[in-house]
Structure formats: structure tokens, C-alpha cells
Amino acid sequence: MLSESNSNPTKPALSGERLSPLGSETDPPAKPSSPAIPSHTQPQIDWSFFASLSLPGENAVYTLHDGELRFIEATPGCERIWGASLAQLRSETLSSRVQDCDILKAWLLDLERQAERTSYHARLLAPVEGNDALDLKAIPIFVSPDPRQTRIAIKAAPVQDASSQVKGFPLNLNFSSTHAFCGRFETASVSWAELLGGDVSQFKELSLANIVIETDRPHLESFLAEAGEADSVRSRILRFKAHGDRVKTLLLSARRDANRSKLIVEAKNITVEADNPAMDLLKTSIELVKESVLLLMKVGPSYRICYANRAFEDMTGYRYSRVAGSSLSCLHGPKTNARAILDIEEALQKEKEHNGNLLLYRKNGDAFWANAYLIPLRDNSGQASHFTAILEDATEVRTVSDELARKNEELQSALKDLKETQKAIIQQESLRALGQMASGIAHDFNNLLAPILGFSELLLTVPKAMQDEKKLISYLKKIQVAAQDGAAVVSRLREFYRSQNSPEEFIQIQPEELLWQVKELTRHRWKNQAEAKGRNIQFKMEIGSSRSILGNEPELRQVFTNLIINAVDAMDRDGSITVSVSDAKELVRIEISDTGCGMNEETRRKCLEPFYTTKGKLGTGLGLSIVFGVVQRHHGTFDIQSTKDVGTRIVMQFPSVKPAQKAKADSDATANSKSLNIMLVDDEEVLLEVVSELLVSGGHTVDVYSDPNHSIDAFKEKRYDLVITDRAMPLMSGDQLAAIVKDIEPKTPVFMITGFGDLIKDSGDLPENVDAILAKPVPLDVLNRKLAELAHSK
Numbered sequence: 125m126l127s128e129s130n131s132n133p134t135k136p137a138l139s140g141e142r143l144s145p146l147g148s149e150t151d152p153p154a155k156p157s158s159p160a161i162p163s164h165t166q167p168q169i170d171w172s173f174f175a176s177l178s179l180p181g182e183n184a185v186y187t188l189h190d191g192e193l194r195f196i197e198a199t200p201g202c203e204r205i206w207g208a209s210l211a212q213l214r215s216e217t218l219s220s221r222v223q224d225c226d227i228l229k230a231w232l233l234d235l236e237r238q239a240e241r242t243s244y245h246a247r248l249l250a251p252v253e254g255n256d257a258l259d260l261k262a263i264p265i266f267v268s269p270d271p272r273q274t275r276i277a278i279k280a281a282p283v284q285d286a287s288s289q290v291k292g293f294p295l296n297l298n299f300s301s302t303h304a305f306c307g308r309f310e311t312a313s314v315s316w317a318e319l320l321g322g323d324v325s326q327f328k329e330l331s332l333a334n335i336v337i338e339t340d341r342p343h344l345e346s347f348l349a350e351a352g353e354a355d356s357v358r359s360r361i362l363r364f365k366a367h368g369d370r371v372k373t374l375l376l377s378a379r380r381d382a383n384r385s386k387l388i389v390e391a392k393n394i395t396v397e398a399d400n401p402a403m404d405l406l407k408t409s410i411e412l413v414k415e416s417v418l419l420l421m422k423v424g425p426s427y428r429i430c431y432a433n434r435a436f437e438d439m440t441g442y443r444y445s446r447v448a449g450s451s452l453s454c455l456h457g458p459k460t461n462a463r464a465i466l467d468i469e470e471a472l473q474k475e476k477e478h479n480g481n482l483l484l485y486r487k488n489g490d491a492f493w494a495n496a497y498l499i500p501l502r503d504n505s506g507q508a509s510h511f512t513a514i515l516e517d518a519t520e521v522r523t524v525s526d527e528l529a530r531k532n533e534e535l536q537s538a539l540k541d542l543k544e545t546q547k548a549i550i551q552q553e554s555l556r557a558l559g560q561m562a563s564g565i566a567h568d569f570n571n572l573l574a575p576i577l578g579f580s581e582l583l584l585t586v587p588k589a590m591q592d593e594k595k596l597i598s599y600l601k602k603i604q605v606a607a608q609d610g611a612a613v614v615s616r617l618r619e620f621y622r623s624q625n626s627p628e629e630f631i632q633i634q635p636e637e638l639l640w641q642v643k644e645l646t647r648h649r650w651k652n653q654a655e656a657k658g659r660n661i662q663f664k665m666e667i668g669s670s671r672s673i674l675g676n677e678p679e680l681r682q683v684f685t686n687l688i689i690n691a692v693d694a695m696d697r698d699g700s701i702t703v704s705v706s707d708a709k710e711l712v713r714i715e716i717s718d719t720g721c722g723m724n725e726e727t728r729r730k731c732l733e734p735f736y737t738t739k740g741k742l743g744t745g746l747g748l749s750i751v752f753g754v755v756q757r758h759h760g761t762f763d764i765q766s767t768k769d770v771g772t773r774i775v776m777q778f779p780s781v782k783p784a785q786k787a788k789a790d791s792d793a794t795a796n797s798k799s800l801n802i803m804l805v806d807d808e809e810v811l812l813e814v815v816s817e818l819l820v821s822g823g824h825t826v827d828v829y830s831d832p833n834h835s836i837d838a839f840k841e842k843r844y845d846l847v848i849t850d851r852a853m854p855l856m857s858g859d860q861l862a863a864i865v866k867d868i869e870p871k872t873p874v875f876m877i878t879g880f881g882d883l884i885k886d887s888g889d890l891p892e893n894v895d896a897i898l899a900k901p902v903p904l905d906v907l908n909r910k911l912a913e914l915a916h917s918k
Contacts, residue, residue, distance in 0.1 A: 177199075185200075186278070191274030193225065204253055206252065207221075223249060231244050232262050244261075261279045262278055263276070299315045299374065299390070303378075308331040312327040319372055333345075337365060339363075347378070351387055355380070371395075417514055418452075427452075427511055472498070472511060476500065478497075479498070481494070493518045494518055494519075575606045579603050630674040645681075666704035666705070680754070687774055702718075713776070716773075717773040731748050731764065802846045803846070805847070805849040807855075808830075819911075835861070876891065876897050
């Protein structure tokens with residue numbers, strides 16, 4: 125196509141006669157013909173290639189020109205486009221055929237301007253076949269400082285219905301230029317020359333101050349100063365002088381370049397002309413709004429962009445001249461949602477309104493989210509020949525929305541992980557607390573075994589002690605209480621599986637008797653161990669009430685025991701512990717106070733929290749929290765009053781009850797109970813002996829069996845009022861035995877005595893065929909009450 129000995133094309137230095145001062149409409153004088161160029165230095169071009177570019181039926185012609193715009197070659201059909209044959213045109217330049225040839229020449233020879241504006245609307249000096257305008261597209265082949273060596277191909281096509289294009293939205297609204305900070309032009313687009321008149325080369329000798337209206341000069345100066353200092357775009361509306369004493373109003377936007385060495389200015393013509401003010405006012409208004417506004421015109425079956433405002437250019441980076449005639453697909457990219465594209469296309473084809481959100485792409489390739497609103501503009505026939513498209517940048521909102529969605533997913537995942545971790549931690553903490561409680565239970569058991577072992581050894585080794593009836597009863601009473609409390613200590617493990625709705629077996633309790641027992645049970649701590657450490661602790665009892673309360677005796681005994689032990693641990697010197705009982709209206713008030721180290725406010729607030737302890741590794745942090753829970757289950761109140769280095773007072777209040785009624789009722793029920801014929805089954809011989817003796821002491825007849833199979837044989841032969849069985853037995857379980865008994869005699873009640881009694885009661889899972897559950901060890905009063913209830917029902 126092109127061969128040249130010197131293939132170093134350079135941007136031409138625009139030359140020629142200086143034009144008359146800006147505003148003159150005088151054409152430049154014709155230039156003398158250049159001497160012929162030796163053939164060996166002329167660019168060699170295969171023109172047949174360009175001839176092949178013409179499509180059949182296409183109303184367009186390709187012509188070849190040098191830097192003086194002389195016609196050199198042309199494809200067939202130049203008569204219908206240019207109004208002359210190739211032989212005639214070879215003696216002419218474009219200036220003999222089109223108006224404003226200097227502006228056209230500047231556009232053809234400047235590659236940057238062609239990039240800004242891909243086509244040129246040229247008006248003919250004389251109409252050709254009814255057309256007075258051509259649409260020109262340039263193909264720069266070789267641009268040289270020597271205009272004789274420059275070669276430019278031009279594709280020319282008639283502008284359809286050019287006469288109707290009187291005052292629509294102008295094809296080129298953009299003005300671009302670069303300036304020194306003082307406003308002096310360094311470069312300027314051809315649009316400046318088109319609007320204001322003259323040759324674009326003249327602008328290199330001018331400053332914005334030379335062409336601005338005098339009254340706007342101060343505004344220009346402040347605009348340039350702001351733009352020169354700011355890191356963002358600055359905008360201002362200014363008026364400029366044009367040829368013919370006309371004034372053009374431009375919207376200027378300026379910013380510093382990347383090197384901060386000059387200003388880059390973009391401008392738009394928003395002049396309101398006298399011949400069509402309504403359209404110009406509309407155009408100006410649209411240019412000033414912040415939303416991106418496009419006007420789409422129906423061309424054949426599709427809609428094409430025929431207008432774009434400044435906000436669109438700022439949003440997308442595309443100048444209007446680059447997207448004019450394009451569809452909205454020019455903003456699509458690899459991740460634009462196909463469904464959104466189809467929805468827009470459907471709205472255009474059906475001529476209906478549409479709004480949606482889709483991903484678009486800027487000129488630099490950056491993606492952004494936009495809310496698109498499409499509104500049809502209908503003519504008198506109701507047809508939508510145009511659409512208005514409004515684009516709102518929704519990137520920030522979408523980014524925030526996507527970030528929120530992502531954070532929500534992360535939070536959901538974190539919440540799931542947290543729940544799993546929480547379950548694991550709770551299980552781990554429960555196991556740790558269970559181990560710590562087991563350690564505490566072992567300690568409590570050792571304390572409880574001490575009086576049992578001590579008093580039993582005294583009775584066995586000192587026979588005289590058995591002769592003193594008062595002392596014997598005292599020793600046996602203490603052994604009994606210690607054994608009962610041992611069972612209660614084991615039941616503390618229920619705190620880890622107790623149901624919230626677990627029924628409590630409350631009985632009437634005399635606080636005075638219970639507290640005297642606690643005093644004796646803790647004597648080894650507040651007296652023996654304290655004295656061994658050189659401390660003297662006084663224990664005072666102040667009883668001012670004879671009222672009873674309802675409660676679980678072992679649990680309350682453990683509550684008071686823990687509080688007294690805490691009081692002992694709080695004293696590292698001589699001191700006192702005072703336990704008082706008094707009436708408070710319908711309540712019984714119990715106070716336990718000490719003269720120990722006391723607590724500060726922070727410790728007082730936290731001491732009821734589970735696992736909070738001030739005893740280091742020696743404490744579990746469960747004591748006071750469990751004490752508080754027990755008091756609440758007894759419908760009581762719990763208050764801690766403490767002063768650092770003074771002491772602590774624990775105040776508890778419980779609802780009171782009249783003392784004798786329940787005791788008398790139990791006594792009467794037991795005294796009037798009938799003798800029962802009972803079958804007792806247990807694989808433990810010791811338990812058989814103990815329970816049978818208790819039953820016989822109540823006036824009942826008892827048959828004992830260690831083998832469940834033998835008991836079944838006996839049950840078939842003899843009638844019993846009650847069957848009492850253990851649950852876990854090697855030959856047959858208590859559940860199986862109960863099922864067989866009910867199968868033989870459905871009306872015979874079955875009681876089950878088991879070490880899992882508390883667990884079964886709390887779970888509410890009563891074994892089938894079992895009428896009542898009794899937890900080992902069974903206190904005599906509980907056993908007698910159950911038997912009395914059964915005898916009374918017969």
C-alpha cells in the first residue's frame with residue numbers, strides 16, 4: 125500500500141499565511157503551486173485497495189489528497205458526490221468544493237483532533253444532485269512536514285436530508301484545549317475555531333483573556349487561579365467573543381494535568397441563539413444538571429445516541445463526538461448482565477418506560493454501576509422516535525449494598541461458627557466446672573465422713589459412751605445428719621442437668637434447728653482449723669423468730685454451710701461470725717455476717733457471676749452463684765452488703781409458713797397408715813437388710829428377694845399390696861420386673877428405688893409400669909409418707 129524511503133512520519137507543523145484578527149471572515153489568500161516532486165521520492169500507494177473498500181450500492185466515494193488537499197485519486201462515482209470527474213478534480217483542491225476549508229484542513233492534518241472527532245460535516249459550495257453537505261471520514265496514510273509528501277484518503281458520503289438539519293442538537297459540542305496556568309493556549313481542538321471563527325493555528329498565539337468578554341475577565345482570572353491550585357475539576361460559565369461581533373457562552377471545566385504543569389480545559393457551547401431560544405435553553409439546562417442525560421434517536425430498527433450532556437462525559441470519560449451514532453452497547457463490557465441488556469432492548473422495541481440497574485464501563489475500562497431510566501418521547505402519531513436515557517452513578521450505593529451483603533454472609537458464617545464454638549466452650553466449661561465441683565464434693569465428703577467415722581469409732585471403741593443415752597442419741601443424730609448431707613452433696617451434680625420446671629420436694633423447716641446443725645457441721649472450719657492457724661473466731665447465734673419456712677433441707681443446709689465457710693475464708697485474723705434469725709412482716713430474715721476483709725464495689729457486683737472467684741486456683745467461682753440460685757428457687761431474696769476491710773453481711777429473706785400444720789398432717793397420716801404386705805427386690809444384700817428393717821419398723825410385712833426371677837415366682841403364688849424394686853440388677857432390670865408384675869396383676873403398685881432417682885425426676889421420663897420413683901438413699905420420713913399415701917388410698 126505505502127512505500128517510502130523516509131518512513132518517519134511526524135505530526136505536521138501547521139503553516140500558512142497568518143489570518144486576519146480573530147473574528148474576521150476573510151478567507152486566506154491562495155497559496156502558490158508547489159514544484160513537482162521527483163517521482164522517486166513520492167509515496168507509492170496501491171490505490172486499488174481503496175477502490176475495493178467501496179461496497180456495492182454504497183453511496184460513497186474514496187479520494188486521495190496531499191497536504192495541500194489536492195485531489196490525486198478517486199474511486200468511481202465521484203461525479204455524483206463531488207460533481208466532477210477525476211480528470212477535472214485533479215486540477216483542484218478541496219477549497220474549490222467545500223466551505224471553511226482551513227478548518228477542514230486543520231482537522232485532516234491533526235491526528236489528535238481526528239481521534240476527538242471521527243467525522244467532519246462539510247458544507248458544499250454548490251449542491252450536487254440536491255445535496256449541499258457531505259459527511260467526511262479521514263484515513264491518514266502518511267503525514268509529513270512536507271505537504272507534497274502527505275497522503276490522506278477521504279471517504280465522502282452525502283448527508284441524508286441535510287436541509288432538515290437546521291437546528292437540532294449540534295454534532296460537536298466539545299471544546300478541548302490545554303493552557304498555561306495564565307490561560308495561554310498551548311493546544312486547541314478544531315471546535316474552538318469552528319465556534320469562534322478563524323484558523324486553529326491562531327489560538328497558539330492567544331490566551332483565554334484575549335477572547336473573553338471584558339465583563340467576564342475577573343471571573344476568568346478567579347477560575348484559572350482556583351483550577352491551578354485545586355486537585356479536582358473546577359467549572360465556570362464564561363462568555364467569549366466570536367466573529368461577526370457575536371458572543372458565545374461556554375461551560376468550562378478545568379483541571380491540572382498529571383504532571384501539574386498545565387491546565388486541561390473541556391468546554392461546551394451553551395449559547396442561547398435568537399433563532400431557536402427554546403431549544404438552546406433546553407440544551408443549556410440539560411448541560412447544567414448533574415445527572416447523565418442521553419438522547420436516543422431511532423435509526424432503522426435500533427436507537428442511536430444523538431446527544432449526551434457534560435455529566436455523561438464526566439461519568440464515562442467518553443466525549444459526545446465519540447459516541448454519537450452509537451447504541452448504548454458502547455457502554456457494555458464483559459461483566460454487563462445479559463438480562464439487563466435484554467430488558468433495555470425490550471423496552472426500546474416496545475417503546476415503553478424502563479428503569480433498572482446494570483454494570484457499565486467507562487472509557488478507561490473501569491466498571492461502574494448505574495441506575496438507568498428510559499423514557500419514550502412520542503410524536504403526534506404516538507410513535508417514539510426518540511428516547512431520553514438518564515444514568516445515575518450507583519457504584520457507591522451498590523458497593524455499600526454488596527459490602528453489606530458480603531458482611532452479612534460473613535456474619536452469618538461467623539454466627540454459625542460462634543454457635544458451634546459456644547457449644548464447644550459451654551461443654552468444655554461445664555466439664556471443667558464439673559471436675560472442679562467433683563473436687564469440691566470430694567472435699568465436702570471428707571468433711572462429712574469425719575463425724576460419721578469419728579462418732580461411730582467412739583461408739584465401737586468406748587462402750588461407756590453407749591450407756592449415756594443422751595450422748596448416744598446425740599452421736600447417732602450427728603451421724604444421721606452427716607449421711608443425709610452426703611446424699612445432698614451428690615445431688616448437687618443435678619445443677620448440670622436440672623430441668624427448669626423440675627418440681628422441688630419442699631418440707632417445713634425450722635431455721636433455728638437447721639442453723640444449729642450447720643454450726644456444728646462447720647465447727648472444724650471456724651474453730652479447729654482456725655485455731656490451728658492461730659486465729660480465734662467467735663460464732664454467735666441470735667435467734668429472734670420461731671417461724672418455719674418451706675424448703676429443701678439439704679439444699680438450704682448447703683447454702684448456709686457455704687456462706688459460713690466463705691466467712692471463715694475471709695478472715696485472716698481474729699474475728700467473729702454472727703448468724704441471726706428474725707421476723708420481717710410475712711418473711712423470715714436470715715443474716716450471716718463476718719468481720720473479715722470485705723469486698724470492694726467491683727468485686728461485690730461480680731461475685732454472683734458464675735466462675736468468678738477471688739480465691740485463685742482454690743476456688744471454682746460456682747459457690748455464690750449456686751447459693752443465689754438455690755435461694756431464688758425457694759422464692760427468697762438475696763442481698764450482699766460489704767465494706768472493704770470491715771466485713772460482709774449476707775441478708776436472705778424467705779416466705780414464712782405456720783409451723784405445726786404440715787408436721788401434724790404427716791404425723792397423723794403416718795400414725796393412721798395401714799399395714800401393707802410388701803415385696804422388696806434388690807441385688808444388694810445390705811440395702812435389702814436396711815430397707816426391710818425400716819419397713820418392718822413401720823408395721824409392714826416384708827418379703828425380700830435378691831433374685832428377680834425368684835420374686836416373680838413368689839408373686840404368682842402370693843398377693844402383695846406393693847412391690848418395691850431396684851432398677852439396675854444383673855439378672856433382670858427393674859423395668860422388666862415391673863412390666864411382668866403389671867402383666868400378672870395390673871392393679872399392684874410398683875415403687876422403684878434407684879440411685880438415678882433425681883435424674884429420672886428431673887428429666888420427667890418416668891419408666892413405664894412404675895408408679896413412683898424414690899431416690900437412694902431414701903430418708904425414713906419420705907418412705908413412710910409414700911407408704912401412708914398408698915395405704916390411705918386402699
